[in-house]
Amino acid sequence: xxxxxxxSAVFFLFTICVEGNCFSQEYFTKNGRISFFSKxxxxxxxxxxxxxxxxxxxxxxxxxxxxLINAFHFPKAMMEQHxxxxxxxxxxxxxxxxxxxxxxxxxxDFSKDGSYKVNVNGSLEIHGASKNITxxxxxxxxxxxxxxxxxxxxILKDYNIDIPSIVINNISQQIEIxxxxxxxxxxxx
Amino acid sequence: xxxxxLGFTVMLFFVFEGMILAQDTSNLMNQLEKEVAxxxxxxxxxTFKSTRIINGHSIETLPAHVLDLxxxxxxxxxxxxxxxxxxxDNATMRLGFxxxxxxxxxxxxxxxTYQKTYDAFFKAKILRQSTGKLIMPVTATFVSAIAxxxxxxxxxxxxxxxxxxxxxxxxxxxxxxxxxxxxxxSLQIMPTFIHADNISFLHNEHNIFAIGIGGKHKISKRISFxxxxxxxxxxxxxxxxxxxxxxxxxxxTGGHVFQLHFTNSMGLTEKSFITETTGRWDHSDVLFxxxxxxxxxLKKKRINN
Numbered sequence: 488x489x490x491x492x493x494x495s496a497v498f499f500l501f502t503i504c505v506e507g508n509c510f511s512q513e514y515f516t517k518n519g520r521i522s523f524f525s526k527x528x529x530x531x532x533x534x535x536x537x538x539x540x541x542x543x544x545x546x547x548x549x550x551x552x553x554x555l556i557n558a559f560h561f562p563k564a565m566m567e568q569h570x571x572x573x574x575x576x577x578x579x580x581x582x583x584x585x586x587x588x589x590x591x592x593x594x595x596d597f598s599k600d601g602s603y604k605v606n607v608n609g610s611l612e613i614h615g616a617s618k619n620i621t622x623x624x625x626x627x628x629x630x631x632x633x634x635x636x637x638x639x640x641x642i643l644k645d646y647n648i649d650i651p652s653i654v655i656n657n658i659s660q661q662i663e664i665x666x667x668x669x670x671x672x673x674x675x676x
Numbered sequence: 677x678x679x680x681x682l683g684f685t686v687m688l689f690f691v692f693e694g695m696i697l698a699q700d701t702s703n704l705m706n707q708l709e710k711e712v713a714x715x716x717x718x719x720x721x722x723t724f725k726s727t728r729i730i731n732g733h734s735i736e737t738l739p740a741h742v743l744d745l746x747x748x749x750x751x752x753x754x755x756x757x758x759x760x761x762x763x764x765d766n767a768t769m770r771l772g773f774x775x776x777x778x779x780x781x782x783x784x785x786x787x788x789t790y791q792k793t794y795d796a797f798f799k800a801k802i803l804r805q806s807t808g809k810l811i812m813p814v815t816a817t818f819v820s821a822i823a824x825x826x827x828x829x830x831x832x833x834x835x836x837x838x839x840x841x842x843x844x845x846x847x848x849x850x851x852x853x854x855x856x857x858x859x860x861x862s863l864q865i866m867p868t869f870i871h872a873d874n875i876s877f878l879h880n881e882h883n884i885f886a887i888g889i890g891g892k893h894k895i896s897k898r899i900s901f902x903x904x905x906x907x908x909x910x911x912x913x914x915x916x917x918x919x920x921x922x923x924x925x926x927x928x929t930g931g932h933v934f935q936l937h938f939t940n941s942m943g944l945t946e947k948s949f950i951t952e953t954t955g956r957w958d959h960s961d962v963l964f965x966x967x968x969x970x971x972x973x974l975k976k977k978r979i980n981n
Contacts, residue, residue, distance in 0.1 A: 513704060517712055540708050542701060549701045553709050557718065562976040564739030564779070569930055572722045573897055578859045651898065654930050673704070 514670035548592030552585035602627035738776030741975035750965040797821035846947035881912035
């Protein structure tokens with residue numbers, strides 16, 4: 488009896504370990520690049536963040552992002568300050584998050600080189616406000632390395648980011664966001 | 677019996693497995709976020725809205741390669757009435773240019789009509805308040821300033837035996853220690869040493885110690901309430917001089933910061949407002965003043981594309 492319990496326990500642990508190695512299809516990055524671009528009459532605004540965390544489960548299609556607001560860097564230092572204090576309130580809302588899925592992830596063959604157009608949908612949280620978004624992205628596999636890109640647009644109003652009337656002509660309501668990540672496979676355990 | 681047990685084990689196994697898979701993404705994400713957060717130092721920013729609280733310096737320095745054009749006005753006492761248009765008829769002003777050499781060091785020059793003073797200063801951040809990997813509770817900034825009073829000497833200074841040394845220069849050294857306590861509230865203290873000149877104001881003691889305290893309370897995203905007070909240590913205060921107390925609001929609109937305030941000092945350099953303030957709040961010698969700051973980015977930081 489005791490032997491049987493031990494056996495089943497060993498079997499149980501063993502399968503978990505095997506599962507862990509074979510089926511944990513998680514890819515991650517800590518240096519994902521997120522940039523945004525806004526075209527306005529007075530000047531174009533652009534900023535860059537190379538510290539986005541992202542996680543992609545190639546089995547379930549789950550896709551996550553965690554982006555620190557104060558890691559966006561601007562060509563103009565004062566703009567960076569105002570972005571953090573006046574617009575994004577980065578002390579109150581330090582990060583932006585995306586939680587979504589890649590539709591039809593099964594169509595993507597991760598075992599050989601290729602590139603695929605995919606549809607992504609999920610909830611994007613910026614400035615404490617969440618909104619469901621859908622977008623198109625591309626996944627490409629080259630030499631066993633997985634990378635993903637996407638370009639989509641958001642409206643500032645959706646995330647309660649207000650623009651004072653005095654600079655309303657300098658800042659566009661529509662912001663283009665460019666995502667580009669090189670993923671590494673997560674080594675389990 | 678064995679079959680049931682085995683079946684049960686397998687069932688249990690699948691239940692567990694399902695839970696693990698479902699939670700895995702969230703757990704892993706949390707783990708990654710934690711790893712990154714632990715290795716990162718987050719520096720506190722925007723302790724004050726501007727490099728000045730009201731009259732004196734705040735712990736803030738300009739970002740690198742930013743030029744700040746500052747125009748400051750102090751009017752006459754409000755109590756001087758309608759004849760003087762509540763003080764607006766007699767204004768003193770300072771025109772100044774500040775520049776950020778790097779993100780921790782800035783310099784500035786200026787000229788003010790008050791005592792026809794030319795001034796220059798050097799300001800450096802020594803400590804930066806931070807959380808995360810490196811924890812620092814305060815920001816500390818060192819300020820050193822020189823002011824040259826270019827007024828024609830008063831009679832007692834131009835006595836033949838007083839020689840050429842009429843002591844036109846005054847020196848100021850300050851250590852500003854500040855902390856942003858919350859998103860809304862910041863406070864700083866400013867131990868100050870001043871070597872005063874004697875050309876327009878009689879200082880019995882040329883070496884004056886003062887301690888200042890200044891604070892900011894944010895009212896809205898772009899408006900904050902500021903207060904600033906300098907206390908001259910007893911024994912070295914010049915006759916007729918009073919401590920300077922000021923209240924004001926800061927309004928930020930992007931490239932500009934407007935600072936509107938009430939103070940009892942007409943002077944605009946440290947030596948003048950800390951040691952030569954003659955107005956008194958309890959005698960209604962309060963006057964209105966404002967600072968306008970406009971920043972220009974002279975050299976853009978390259979961001980890799």
